[in-house]
Amino acid sequence: MSYRYITLTIAQQVATLTLNRPEVHNAFDDVMIAELLDALAQVERDDSARVLVLRSKGRNFSAGADLGWMRSMAEKNYDENIADAGELAQLMAQLDTLSKPTIAVVQGAAFGGAVGLAACSDIVIAEPGASFCLSEVKIGLIPAVISPYVMRAIGARQSRRYMLTAERFDAEQAQAMGLVHSISSDTDSCLEDFLAAFHANSPAAVSACKELIAAVEQQPDVHAQQQLTIERIAHIRVSAEGQEGLSAFLEKRRPHWIKDSQ
Incomplete structure (x- = not known):
């Protein structure tokens, strides 16, 4: 499948999935959601990809849902909206349950559904100037589909504040609440540290x-x-990698998965 709004590359055991609509701040619509679903399925199937990195082009990570797409959905009936929301729900679930570790790199603004993408990722790295906002109530909507993942990340108490007020919060506050793991002005270097950690670990054990x-x-x-x-x-x-890891430890040698990653 050729992609219009995203790119997917797999190299050196790392799959990099990039939102590529910088002209609209990487806002997503039904086309991008379908492409993301397809790309995640590819990463799941590809044994050469041990880690997924989710990032985006441009100044902002993602503005959330594309307003033109939302406007078109408002003109459709209830059943059509059920089907459409189901696609977004599938995207969040597929990212959340991917068998491989996932790292989101956030720059600029992450609004609405983009906060959901971050919450569904195993690790979130943010630039110091990154900001987050659960902005749905500002336009008469609610963060319904992403709510289980966001509430798991920041808790029900903080969700009451930020989902109801639609306040913007910065990277430091996001880290304090548990949404962000690391804040770095050099996100590439921070990312490399996490990738090195994953490459040292048993892929089967991580999964x-x-x-x-x-x-x-x-x-x-x-x-x-x-x-x-x-x-x-x-x-x-009693699994193959479990046996290999224990043997390597006792024999004071590197397990085979470290050799494979070099």
């Missing part, structure tokens, strides 16, 4: 760890949670 985090978070029963964790550690211990 299993992502699944573990989601499963534990979603299992409220303590006894079921305990059994889940017992089964997960037993499974990974």
Whole structure:
């Protein structure tokens, strides 16, 4: 599939997915959402891609939903809006559950649905001047589809403030609330540090760890949670990469996945 609004490159075990509509501040519409869904599916299937980096061209990360697209949806009926919202929901879920670690690099403004993209990423790096805004109520809408991910990232209490007021908040506040992990004036260098960490780790273990985090978070029963964790550690211990990692540690050598990454 050739893309109109995004680019996808895979090199040196890193997939880089770039929003490429700088002329409209990388606002997304149904076309971009479909392209992002396709690109994420490609990354999921490609064994050569161990990490996904999500970034964008231009001054701003993303202005969120394209207003022209939103205007067109307002003219459609309820069932058409259900189908359209379902595509955005699928995008958020697909990014959130990608089996490979994801890193979002945010510059400038990240508004509306773009905050959702950040919240669905495993790690968020932001420039010092980055700003965030859950702006939906300003135009008579609500951040419905992204709300589970944003609320998980910043908590219900802070969501009450920023979803209801549509205030803009800076990178420091985003970090304090848990949305942003690192703030750096040299985001490329910061990104390289994270990539180096991922390249040193077992790809299978990283994937299993992502699944573990989601499963534990979603299992409220303590006894079921305990059994889940017992089964997960037993499974990974007898797996090929689990065996290789333990053997490499005991034999004081590098595991094969580090050699493969060089």
